[in-house]
Amino acid sequence: MTRFVLRRLAVAVPLLLIVAAISFFLVQLVPGSPAAAILGNTATQEQVDTLEQSLGLDQPVLSQFGQWLGHALQGNLGASYTTGQSVSDALAQSVAPTLSLAILSTLLTLVVGLVLGMAAAVRGGRTDRLVQWTGSLGMAIPNFWLAALLIFVFAIKLSLFPAIGYAELGTDGIGPWISHLVLPIIALSAVNLGQIAFQARAAFTDALSRDYVRTLHATGVPRRRVLYKHVLRNASVPVVQVTGLTFIFTLGGVVVLELIFTLPGMGNLMLRSVQNHDFSVVQGGVLYFSLVVVLVNLVIDVATAALDPRVRVR
Amino acid sequence: MHLPQQTRILRAAVATCGAVALTVGLAACGSSDSGGSGGSGGDDALTVSTIGPVPAFWNPYEPGAPTTTFLDPVYDTLIHYGKDGELQPWLATSWEFTDPTTLELKLRDDVTFTDGATFDADAVKANFQYAIDHKANFADQVFLANIASMNVVDPTTIDLTLTQPNPALPYDFSQASGYMASPKALAAPDGLKQEPVGSGPYVLDTGATRPGVSYVFTANPDYWAADEDAFPYDKVTLSVIADPTAAKNAAATGEVDALVVQPGTEISGFEQVTSLSGDQAGMTGAWLDTTGTTTKALADVRVRQALNYAIDREKLGQAAYQDTAIAVPGVPVPEGDPAYTDELGALYPYDPAKAKQLLAEAGYADGFEMTLISLPPADQFAQAIAGQLKEVGVTVNVETHAADLVQAVQSGTRSAGLVLQRLTGDAGQDLATAFDPNAFFNVHHGSAPEVTDLLQQAAQTSDESARNALYQQAAVAGAESSWYIATLVLQTITAYDPDVVSVEPPDRGAIHLYDYHLPS
Numbered sequence: 001m002t003r004f005v006l007r008r009l010a011v012a013v014p015l016l017l018i019v020a021a022i023s024f025f026l027v028q029l030v031p032g033s034p035a036a037a038i039l040g041n042t043a044t045q046e047q048v049d050t051l052e053q054s055l056g057l058d059q060p061v062l063s064q065f066g067q068w069l070g071h072a073l074q075g076n077l078g079a080s081y082t083t084g085q086s087v088s089d090a091l092a093q094s095v096a097p098t099l100s101l102a103i104l105s106t107l108l109t110l111v112v113g114l115v116l117g118m119a120a121a122v123r124g125g126r127t128d129r130l131v132q133w134t135g136s137l138g139m140a141i142p143n144f145w146l147a148a149l150l151i152f153v154f155a156i157k158l159s160l161f162p163a164i165g166y167a168e169l170g171t172d173g174i175g176p177w178i179s180h181l182v183l184p185i186i187a188l189s190a191v192n193l194g195q196i197a198f199q200a201r202a203a204f205t206d207a208l209s210r211d212y213v214r215t216l217h218a219t220g221v222p223r224r225r226v227l228y229k230h231v232l233r234n235a236s237v238p239v240v241q242v243t244g245l246t247f248i249f250t251l252g253g254v255v256v257l258e259l260i261f262t263l264p265g266m267g268n269l270m271l272r273s274v275q276n277h278d279f280s281v282v283q284g285g286v287l288y289f290s291l292v293v294v295l296v297n298l299v300i301d302v303a304t305a306a307l308d309p310r311v312r313v314r
Numbered sequence: 315m316h317l318p319q320q321t322r323i324l325r326a327a328v329a330t331c332g333a334v335a336l337t338v339g340l341a342a343c344g345s346s347d348s349g350g351s352g353g354s355g356g357d358d359a360l361t362v363s364t365i366g367p368v369p370a371f372w373n374p375y376e377p378g379a380p381t382t383t384f385l386d387p388v389y390d391t392l393i394h395y396g397k398d399g400e401l402q403p404w405l406a407t408s409w410e411f412t413d414p415t416t417l418e419l420k421l422r423d424d425v426t427f428t429d430g431a432t433f434d435a436d437a438v439k440a441n442f443q444y445a446i447d448h449k450a451n452f453a454d455q456v457f458l459a460n461i462a463s464m465n466v467v468d469p470t471t472i473d474l475t476l477t478q479p480n481p482a483l484p485y486d487f488s489q490a491s492g493y494m495a496s497p498k499a500l501a502a503p504d505g506l507k508q509e510p511v512g513s514g515p516y517v518l519d520t521g522a523t524r525p526g527v528s529y530v531f532t533a534n535p536d537y538w539a540a541d542e543d544a545f546p547y548d549k550v551t552l553s554v555i556a557d558p559t560a561a562k563n564a565a566a567t568g569e570v571d572a573l574v575v576q577p578g579t580e581i582s583g584f585e586q587v588t589s590l591s592g593d594q595a596g597m598t599g600a601w602l603d604t605t606g607t608t609t610k611a612l613a614d615v616r617v618r619q620a621l622n623y624a625i626d627r628e629k630l631g632q633a634a635y636q637d638t639a640i641a642v643p644g645v646p647v648p649e650g651d652p653a654y655t656d657e658l659g660a661l662y663p664y665d666p667a668k669a670k671q672l673l674a675e676a677g678y679a680d681g682f683e684m685t686l687i688s689l690p691p692a693d694q695f696a697q698a699i700a701g702q703l704k705e706v707g708v709t710v711n712v713e714t715h716a717a718d719l720v721q722a723v724q725s726g727t728r729s730a731g732l733v734l735q736r737l738t739g740d741a742g743q744d745l746a747t748a749f750d751p752n753a754f755f756n757v758h759h760g761s762a763p764e765v766t767d768l769l770q771q772a773a774q775t776s777d778e779s780a781r782n783a784l785y786q787q788a789a790v791a792g793a794e795s796s797w798y799i800a801t802l803v804l805q806t807i808t809a810y811d812p813d814v815v816s817v818e819p820p821d822r823g824a825i826h827l828y829d830y831h832l833p834s
Contacts, residue, residue, distance in 0.1 A: 032717030038370055038378040045724060047377045047449070083525035084371045084507050093524060148559070156566045163563040164555065262553075262560045264527040272526060272556070276367075277717065 098265035117200020135194030244300035372510035389512035391492035427496035515545035589819035599801035604760035618796030681707025687731030739823020
């Protein structure tokens, strides 16, 4: 298993390099220069040229990439053009809100989705219809609309949660931290919940119809044990895989919610950086996202192997 | 046997959902004492929402320096700009033109910068010298080029010798050009990248600040003017909220005490004031290539005037800016400005017949075609202009540029473009900026010699009423030259929580931090 993990991480290195190169050359295609963005619309060409020179943007693109890569390999991702902050610091600060949101939302959808899917498959009938109806509704509601509604009701009218912002888990404590995340998590989870519940329902229905379940029942194994020890484990494999994909899509989709809730996360940072031509931050952000995707895929593979002995990791 | 097992599963489901609900409930309870953590928290804290741009560094004298929003808390200006446009002593106790080209500044002797350096005439000289050497901000260049030499008379007196008379100079010292940084910090300017070093009422709390997200300032314990009722808050937070709806929500939940809002926005319990200054305020309209290099017709002043007659500015303002914009006749001079006259106000009433007549006289009875550069947020405005000009036979092709706006303008291939010129509160300066031959859009070097001559005469006139008379003539001459069409002055609407703050903007010019008072 350790060898498997190490090999997967080793394979990730060239992948990250390719992603870094592609993103570096792609951002060069964006019209306009960071210097012009910093200096504003009224700057003279001379001022733009001077600033470009001091930022090293007058160098050939290949040489810029070489320099960036050289520094990146030493752990130095450069400094933001627009805030002067080091890119590593900016990313480190932004990763926490985004990962908090994505992980908590994924855990919530996984647990609730599994329970709902299981209940729908086991009980059938009215419960099944209710779960399907609720899941469909969740998927049909646009999350930005739900976010606006949640803010209006729970932040503005009932004053239960803050409307915007983020509190640090380390410095502000767990109460403020979670209270800033509740509304974004609900808005983000609504769509994913339906997907996970449907996947869980299908997986449970499939597992429950298998011969081994009938055999287990016939040999007198208690139903509860059949469900939790055998069916749950088998049904979890596809659910875990869908959850992993959902998590990755969630990371990409948090931008809108981070904007609505003014969460200082990766989505907001990347959006602001793209708008301001802050290429060094964009570049660093793409690397972080790629790394997270690689790690999540690895975790899914390991989890799948742990749940299903037929999947061998080599 | 079958039923109880199903019930157990259901129980598990209910228990899980219950646990989630409990967590949410606990979090809600936790938020009651933390909901205001991002906001005011008490009478002595102020949170202002801003859309940026955020500071890339804290040196006030480098190109791309922070805006006054961010510099006001940490740097003092030499002079304050009063509510009625009157200049008030601040770091400079008095100022006087001893002759038309010599400005004598008398300075305070009790001011220390946060790094321990003393504020004196040498510090002022060091600031201006740094700004001149580093070509400072675009806006400062005009006045910096004006300083020929500086003479430190004694620690509290400095004489500035000017290349030409400029009565607006003291006004400049109340704006971005007047911020005083520590001379020690300017000598090793790398330190100003991460932290400001001024003598201002607040210091940047670098620990609590999150660049690009929120900037926290705490009261400077050694502030020289602490006794004056100018900066009453112990803590000022500038919260960067890009989305107007999010900012409004933050205000509604008490997390933000003051913010700039879009026309038509209402926030329960908040009061609103309008000002002629701000990030999105100033004269908007379209500049024209007056040389006719791109579109021959525009070289003819009759054609340009025709375009102004063809625009219904009132209707344009209603359509694009919900009636909060003030129509002005081609110059950045609204009613109440010293350069305003009834003659100016009567120019360019909406008169399409007159427009057609002028076009015919110029030989363009069948109209002509031109391009207009627009920006995404102002597209509605650009399309409305195009629509109105279509009525008199002029076809306007609107081109929207965002990231490549500067390149599009500088390429010199477009005949017109939208512009937003901030109003400074100084009539001469506003007119000079509008008709500056070096304006960024004036790629083909058009000129308005009559306007620049009158402004130059005004600069050499020390008598205020005589100077204003020249400004008035310059404004009419500028309007008649029709450099700009479809001109409106956009106002900034600032909403504030009257329990926390009272915002009292100056009659003209920019809102500064000292315009935020405790509620009476």
